[in-house]
Amino acid sequence: MEGKKVERPIFPKKAVITSGMPYGNKELHFGHVGGVFVHADTFARFLRDRIGKENVIFVSGTDCYGSPIYASYRKLVEENKYEGSIEDYVRGNHEKQKEVLSKYEMEPNLYAASALDRAGEIHKEVSEQIFNKLYEGGYLVKLSSPQFYDPERKVLLNGRQVVGKCPIEGCTSEKAYADECDLGHQFMPIELIDPKSTLSGKTPELRDVTNWYFKLDEYNNLLSEEMNYLRTNSNWRKYLLNTIEEFLKPPIIYVKRKQLEEVTDLTSKLPKHTIIDEPKKPSVSFVFDNLSDRDAAREVFDKLGIRFRTGKTLVPFRLSGNVEWGIEVPDKEDLKDLTFWVWPESLWAPVSFTKTYLESIGKDKEAWKEYWLSKDSKVYQFIGEDNIYFYGVAEMAMFMALLGIEKDDKVNWEEINPPHLIANNHLLFMDKKASSSGSIKPPMARDLLEYYTAEQLRMHFLSLGLVKKSVSFAPQAFMEEKDKQGPDTVLKDGNLLTNVFNRLVRSCFYTAQKYFNGSIPKGEISKNVLDESNEAILTYERYMYNHEFHSVTYVLDSYIRNMNKYWVNNMRTAETTNDEALRKQVLIDSFHAVRTAITLIHPIAPTSCEMVREYLGVDERLWSWDYIFDNIYSLIEDVENHKLKYLEPRVDFFAKHEKQLSNE
Structure with a gap:
């Protein structure tokens, strides 16, 4: 490539891409696809083109275990709406999820299920290995903590069978469970405000239950150091780092100023602490050195009848529970008959799936370490913002523990290669947060395909930023007529492909057939077209490296529209004046634009791009970035005799949905 030197991003030699795992009690809704999967699949496809598909593993799957799945299954059975086993129930939803992902042109190397088939077997092995390693390393602790008990139903309640208000100061969650709210805040069950049993609707009792916990609170300082390192030495998103750091505050109790007016000698009754009293704020902050001191202070405030809220801080991370539908925890000491809490085992499920995939292609499954631990590799995990605590805090700390890093160790962060998190904000529906368990029900992903093509939706979801x-997300196909204003925004970005680019590609083929005997004329590409193409490539690459997918779509929009304008203006002149030389040059330049654009579009709209490649008559080197700056002639063995596949009239490379055609 000629021209000025540009510092290009450096990609790993190997990569694993993971995507948040949908629960096994549901089909995929629009948020699963548009909020996470499209981004993960696009990046995985890009990396396959960029560093070689043999070096990229994209894994995801169904999160099979846990109380939400078990509760959904039991409800259906009790209502006589389902007769199969829970495994049958999960498998049915898993197969539906796989089917929908395929319809959206998703191509994970493995879409597994944590409880089923070989992936399930390996996942159980990995769960046991990780538990034993954490146990033997001294990173686990037994804690007896209160668990909710429904005296009317006479059963211990799992996490999702209790709902109340989040106790964390400033939390806006509309729903909190036994020890976490739906925004990811963690707390102890005793802190939940106004708890109610979902089984009976009554206020449950608290009974002490012993479980295994990971000593997450001991990693507060190391996690803070790691976030500081990543802030200046990586391309992690700043808001993600900020969100993680919010969880790393010291243990704090907030008390309304009015609550303290008649209290005397409070300081002597509390463990060592610091008071932050800012006159303009309604609450006084009591800051403690550790979690034990904070919890002792909570007891003092309770005895004094002082209401309070706790702040975000790290608490021990529960690994086990007593949900019947789960992976058994190895028996240690006097703790038996426990199962893994679904969140920790789902964090290492992608490792299990990587091992399963490697074994399925005839490789040693222990080669997973080359992808997850090697300095030449990188793991990219695409998640929703609600899951930042689990992936950005709990997973990162367990990652350090499994590497043998202890709380007081001096760490050379350049030697650590943690997973790279890409967290997306919420994808709303008609300006409201939708969820299958909330009042606003999200449209199912498969239902969108009744009105839009997969590639239109992929392009739109990526463009949202x-x-x-x-x-x-505001699809007019799901609006009432009175609410529709202007064009359908879902089609805006897709129209770049179905209208503008489709027209340019077709024009190139029809012109080659009419004037050049169905061949690409040979010649030099104009410098301005070559320069603009190369600039688009480099800008696109930088945005892909930084996972700024909305900016990727902007690059494509600008480049394709400019190349289309170049075609329209110059070919009109060539036709008007019958200038054969100009016609030939414009066609040479435009085929180079097509060659460049479909390589860049390939990760987003793979099927249509494959159709263009087929008609061009070139092999898959077209997708490889080893040849990204080469002209199309370098991909053709016999340029003089090469023929394009004949394009019949009115054939579209990037097609619209049939319902869109009927409405035109």
Whole structure:
């Protein structure tokens, strides 16, 4: 490539891409696909083109275990709406999820299920290995903590069978469970405000239950150091780092100023602490050195009848529970008959799936370490913002523990290669947060395909800029007529392909057939076209490296529209004046634009791009970035005799949905 030197991003030699795992009690809704999967699949496809598909593993799957799945299954059975086993129930939803992902042109190397088949077997092995390693390393602790008990139903309640208000100061969650709210805040069950049993609707009792916990609170300082390192030495999203750091505050109790007016000698009754009293704020902050001191202070405030809220801080991370539908925890000491809590085992499920995939292609499954631990590799995990605590805090700390890093160790962060998190903000529906368990029900992903093509939806979801803020998905196909204003925004970005680019590609083929005997004329590409193409490539690459997918779509939009304008203006002149030389040059330049654009579009709209490649008559080197700056002639063995596949009239490379055609 000629021209000025540009510092290009450096990609790993190997990569694993993971995507948040949907629960096994549901089909995929629009948020699963548009909020996470499209981004993960696009990046995985890009990396296959960029570093070689043999070096990229994209894994995801169904999160099979846990109380939500078991509760959904039991409800259906009790209502006589389902007769199969829970395994049958999960498998049915798993197969539906796989089917929908395929319809959206998703191509994971493995879409597994944590409880089923070989992936399930390996996942159980990995769960046991990780538990034993954490146990033997001294990173686990037995804690007896209160668990909710429904005296009317006479059963211990799992996490999702209790709902109340989040106790964390400033939390806006509309729903909190036994020890976490739906925004990811963690707390102890005793802190939940106004708890109610979902089984009976009554206020449950608290009974002490012993479980295994990971000593997450001991990693507060190391996690803070790691976030500081990543802030200046990586391309992690700043808002993601900020969110993680919010969880790393010291243990704090907030008390309304009015609550303290008649209290005397409070300081002597509390463990060592610091008071932050800012006159303009309604609450006084009591800051403690550790979690034990904070909990002792909570007891003091309770005895004095002082209401309070706790702040975000790290608490021990529960590994086990007593949900019947789960992976058994190895028996240690006097703790038996426990199962893994679904969140920790789902964090290492992608490792299990990587091992399963490697074994399925005839490789040693222990080669997973080359992808997850090697300095030449990188793991990219695409998640929603609600899951930042689990992936950005709990997973990162367990990652350090499994590497043998202890709380007081001095760490050379350049030697650590943690997973790279890409967290998207909420994808709203008609400006509201939708969830299958909430009042606003999300449309199912398969239902969208009744009105839009997969590639239109992929392009639209990428363009929304979830990296920056929560964005509303507002498909007019799901609006009432009175609410429709202007064009359908879902089609805006897809029209770049179905209208503008489709027209340019077709024009190139029809012109070659009419004037050049169905061949690409040979010649030099104009410098301005070559320069603009190369600039688009480099800009696109930088945005892909930084996972700024909305900016990727902007690059494509600008480049394709400019190349289309170049075609229209110059070919009109060539036709008007019958200038054969100009016609030939414009066609040479435009085929180079097509060659460049479909390589860049390939990760987003793979099927249509494959159709263009087939008609061009070139092999898959077209997708490889080893040849990204080469002209199309370098991909053709016999340029003089090469023929394009004949394009019949009115054939579209990037097609619209049939319902869109009927409405035109």
